[in-house]
Amino acid sequence: KNQVEQSPQSLIILEGKNCTLQCNYTVSPFSNLRWYKQDTGRGPVSLTIMTFSENTKSNGRYTATLDADTKQSSLHITASQLSDSASYICVVRGSGTYKYIFGTGTRLKVLA
Amino acid sequence: EAGVTQFPSHSVIEKGQTVTLRCDPISGHDNLYWYRRVMGKEIKFLLHFVKESKQDESGMPNNRFLAERTGGTYSTLKVQPAELEDSGVYFCASSQGGRGDTYEQYFGPGTRLTVT
Numbered sequence: 001k002n003q004v005e006q007s008p009q010s011l012i013i014l015e016g017k018n019c020t021l022q023c024n025y026t027v028s029p030f031s032n033l034r035w036y037k038q039d040t041g042r043g044p045v046s047l048t049i050m051t052f053s054e055n056t057k058s059n060g061r062y063t064a065t066l067d068a069d070t071k072q073s074s075l076h077i078t079a080s081q082l083s084d085s086a087s088y089i090c091v092v093r094g095s096g097t098y099k100y101i102f103g104t105g106t107r108l109k110v111l112a
Numbered sequence: 113e114a115g116v117t118q119f120p121s122h123s124v125i126e127k128g129q130t131v132t133l134r135c136d137p138i139s140g141h142d143n144l145y146w147y148r149r150v151m152g153k154e155i156k157f158l159l160h161f162v163k164e165s166k167q168d169e170s171g172m173p174n175n176r177f178l179a180e181r182t183g184g185t186y187s188t189l190k191v192q193p194a195e196l197e198d199s200g201v202y203f204c205a206s207s208q209g210g211r212g213d214t215y216e217q218y219f220g221p222g223t224r225l226t227v228t
C-alpha cells in the first residue's frame with residue numbers, strides 16, 4: 001500500500017528557532033514530492049516541489065531535501081516566525097498517475 | 113487573478129438529505145481534483161478531471177457520490193443520500209493542463225460538510 005508518513009505529529013518551538021520536519025514514503029514508482037503549508041480553515045499552499053533528480057530546494061526560509069534512494073524527505077524552517085504556525089503536509093505523486101498521496105501532516109506552533 | 117473558489121464554505125445537513133458542493137477552478141486550468149479530509153485523517157484523493165472528462169475516480173467512496181464538470185469549467189460534487197461518515201472537509205484543487213509532472217496544484221479553501 002502506498003503511504004506517506006510524517007513526523008513529528010506536532011511540534012512547539014520558540015520564535016526565531018529552526019526546526020526540521022520529516023517525511024517517509026513508500027510510493028513507487030515515484031514522480032515528485034511536495035510540501036504544503038496549511039493554515040487553519042484554509043486550503044494547502046505549495047511550498048516546494050521536488051522530482052527524483054533534485055535533492056534540495058529552497059523557498060525563502062523553507063528548505064526541502066529529498067533522498068529518493070531511502071524515500072525520505074525533510075522540510076527545514078529557518079528563523080521561525082509566528083506566522084509559520086500551521087500544518088505542514090508532505091504529498092507524493094507516483095509516476096504515471098495524477099493521484100496524490102497525502103501525509104497526515106505535522107502541526108507546528110511557534111510561540112513568542 | 114482569482115484563486116480556486118468553493119461554495120458553500122459550510123454545510124450542515126441531516127442524514128439522508130442531498131448536498132451539492134461547487135468548485136470554480138482557476139480560469140484556464142484543465143486539471144481539477146476533488147479531495148476529502150475526515151476528522152483526524154489525511155487528505156484523500158477522490159477524483160481527477162481533465163477538462164470535462166473523468167480521468168481517475170478511484171478515490172470516490174461509493175455510488176452516493178457523483179462529480180460532474182460541465183463544459184470543462186466549474187465542477188460539482190453531489191452526495192445523495194448523505195451519511196454520517198460523509199462529514200469532513202472537501203477540497204477542490206486545479207492545475208494547468210498537459211502532462212507536466214510538476215505543475216503547481218492550487219487548492220480552494222474547502223467546504224466543511226457536517227451530516228447530523
